[in-house]
Amino acid sequence: MSTHPTEPTGPPQLELEMLSQSRLLAPARAMTGTFAQRLGFNEIECGQISLALDEALCNFINHGYNKREDGCIKISVWDLETDPSGLMILVEDRARQVDPASIRPRELDDIRPGGLGVHLIREIMDSVLYEHREGGGMRLSMTKQISSSERRPAHASASRCEGRPTS
Amino acid sequence: MSDTDDIQVRQEPTNGGMILVPIGEIDLSRAPSLRHHLSTALDERPDRLIIDLSEVPYMDSSGVATFVEAMQLARKNGAKLILCGLQDRVRSIFEIARLDTVFTILNDTEEARSA
Amino acid sequence: MVKRLPSIAVLATSLGGWSCGPSALDGGFDSANPAAKLFAIEKAAEAEDRSPETLRRIVEQLASDDPAVRLIAIGALERLTGENHGYHHDGGPIERRAAIRRWVRYLEDGVASVEAPPGDRRR
Numbered sequence: 001m002s003t004h005p006t007e008p009t010g011p012p013q014l015e016l017e018m019l020s021q022s023r024l025l026a027p028a029r030a031m032t033g034t035f036a037q038r039l040g041f042n043e044i045e046c047g048q049i050s051l052a053l054d055e056a057l058c059n060f061i062n063h064g065y066n067k068r069e070d071g072c073i074k075i076s077v078w079d080l081e082t083d084p085s086g087l088m089i090l091v092e093d094r095a096r097q098v099d100p101a102s103i104r105p106r107e108l109d110d111i112r113p114g115g116l117g118v119h120l121i122r123e124i125m126d127s128v129l130y131e132h133r134e135g136g137g138m139r140l141s142m143t144k145q146i147s148s149s150e151r152r153p154a155h156a157s158a159s160r161c162e163g164r165p166t167s
Numbered sequence: 168m169s170d171t172d173d174i175q176v177r178q179e180p181t182n183g184g185m186i187l188v189p190i191g192e193i194d195l196s197r198a199p200s201l202r203h204h205l206s207t208a209l210d211e212r213p214d215r216l217i218i219d220l221s222e223v224p225y226m227d228s229s230g231v232a233t234f235v236e237a238m239q240l241a242r243k244n245g246a247k248l249i250l251c252g253l254q255d256r257v258r259s260i261f262e263i264a265r266l267d268t269v270f271t272i273l274n275d276t277e278e279a280r281s282a
Numbered sequence: 283m284v285k286r287l288p289s290i291a292v293l294a295t296s297l298g299g300w301s302c303g304p305s306a307l308d309g310g311f312d313s314a315n316p317a318a319k320l321f322a323i324e325k326a327a328e329a330e331d332r333s334p335e336t337l338r339r340i341v342e343q344l345a346s347d348d349p350a351v352r353l354i355a356i357g358a359l360e361r362l363t364g365e366n367h368g369y370h371h372d373g374g375p376i377e378r379r380a381a382i383r384r385w386v387r388y389l390e391d392g393v394a395s396v397e398a399p400p401g402d403r404r405r
Contacts, residue, residue: 013372014350018317019302021170022196026328027320029194029225031350034357038371047225047256054227058195069170072302094300108265113232113239116264120228123263191328 008078008088020061020071020093028075029054032089035077039085041146049087049144052124055117056091056140064095064138071095086126086145094137100130172196176204181280184213184246190222193230201230205237213246217279221252226260238270247271251279311339316348323351327358334389337362341385344369344378352378359385 014035018024033050041049057073065071073093080086105119122128125142133139174197177188187208193201208216218234220226234250241248251273253261261267273279302317309315310322323343326336340362343355352371360366367388369381 014353016317016320016350017300017302021307022194023170023172023307024317024321025194025196025227026192027317027324027354030324030327030357031320031354034353038353044256044259048259050225051227051260054194058227058229061195072300074300111235111266111269113235114228116228116231120260120263 008080010078012076012078012090014075014077016075018073018075019069020065020067020073021069022058022061025054025057028057032075032077035079036087039079039087039146041085041087041144045144045147048124049089052121052142052144053089053091055120056089056142059117060091060093060095060138060140064093080143080145082145084146086143088141088143090139090141092133092137092139094133094135097132097136097138100132100138103130170196171199174200174204176201178208181215181217181276184215184217185211186217186219186276186279188219188222192225193223193233194225194227195229198229198233202233202236205233206240209237209240209244209246212244215247215249215282216241217249217251217276219252219276219279220250220254220257221275223257224254226257228260228264231260231264231266234270235266247282249273249279249282251275311343316346316351319343319346319348319351320354323354323358327361330362332362337389341382341389344371344382344385363388 014031016028016031018028029050032053033046036046036049037043053075057075060073061067061071071093073091076090076092078088078090080088103118105122106115108116108119121140121142124144126144128142129140131139131141174193175190177190179186179188185208187204189201189204191197205216205218216237218237223230234248238248249271252275253272258267258272261270261272271282273282301315307318307321309318311319313319313322323340326340337359340355340358343351344359346352346355349371356366356369356371365388367381367384369378369385371378373381
């Protein structure tokens with residue numbers, strides 16, 4: 001797995017600045033999942049991408065901001081315009097900085113609650129890179145490409161991409 | 168305003184225990200509420216606690232962690248914890264975390280009742 | 283029509299800062315904070331709120347300057363109604379306005395009878 005994701009050119013297609021509040025995870029997932037669906041990712045991939053973002057945000061909330069609800073988190077999403085299609089998600093905060101090398105998945109044989117987020121992110125995304133953010137805080141960039149070169153038609157209606165129930 | 172969100176959980180008795188049916192997504196905002204439901208149920212010392220996840224379309228690792236805690240409490244209380252009705256998206260997170268062989272996971276409540 | 287509130291986000295950005303703003307859970311559809319709008323839209327979609335007022339409020343968000351708000355709004359409307367009416371969140375302003383007019387007519391024509399899209403199930 002590459003640790004240096006493709007750098008997109010130009011501004012992101014989507015940007016969201018949010019407080020470090022867990023109730024905002026659902027809309028953040030929906031935003032990213034819907035965008036992934038528009039790019040042609042299948043339902044499973046959309047759900048996984050939403051999960052990866054969710055796990056990243058949880059880590060920023062729990063560990064970066066120590067569960068404070070007034071921290072700032074910024075999410076940026078790019079269409080990488082690759083073939084097959086892909087996207088890049090950048091998550092940034094202004095919390096404490098840690099050594100990126102210390103952000104590692106834990107041993108899964110140790111059955112205990114918690115600590116699965118980094119493992120899930122690395123399993124789902126094609127590339128994952130943790131860095132210090134210039135000016136303070138951390139940044140996480142992750143990319144994923146569609147598994148097939150055939151894109152689904154855009155705007156497939158009533159898609160289940162975000163992992164939400166349909167009525 | 169609290170940053171957590173309550174999760175709706177249906178409850179029904181079953182042979183030797185109870186069935187809990189959480190409804191909706193389980194993420195960091197709802198995991199505390201779920202934890203409360205699970206620990207309250209296990210505090211009643213049932214022989215078995217079945218969690219029907221057929222109405223949970225999404226779960227992140229906060230939700231998984233809550234079930235790991237419940238499993239540990241169940242073992243301590245001598246109760247059998249069974250998960251059933253996992254949707255594909257939820258099953259896959261247990262598989263990625265290699266917890267699909269640690270939990271008792273069955274297809275539906277009918278199988279769980281007779282397990 | 284979306285009420286054009288002062289753009290705190292633009293001001294803060296121009297000062298070099300992020301604009302996570304007041305609690306993003308305040309304000310709902312009328313909030314100047316995009317995160318709060320997204321929260322309100324998602325809450326409505328999750329609750330399967332197909333009331334005329336809610337659908338109207340979500341359709342208003344299709345005219346937002348923020349592509350993330352537009353995307354979530356159309357995603358929610360698709361989930362709630364099964365319809366898209368040719369709206370693309372990243373389309374040009376003229377085609378977006380035309381699609382919004384189609385949405386407004388759709389709501390005016392039969393809002394009370396909007397039901398879940400056929401074939402939907404919770405899975």
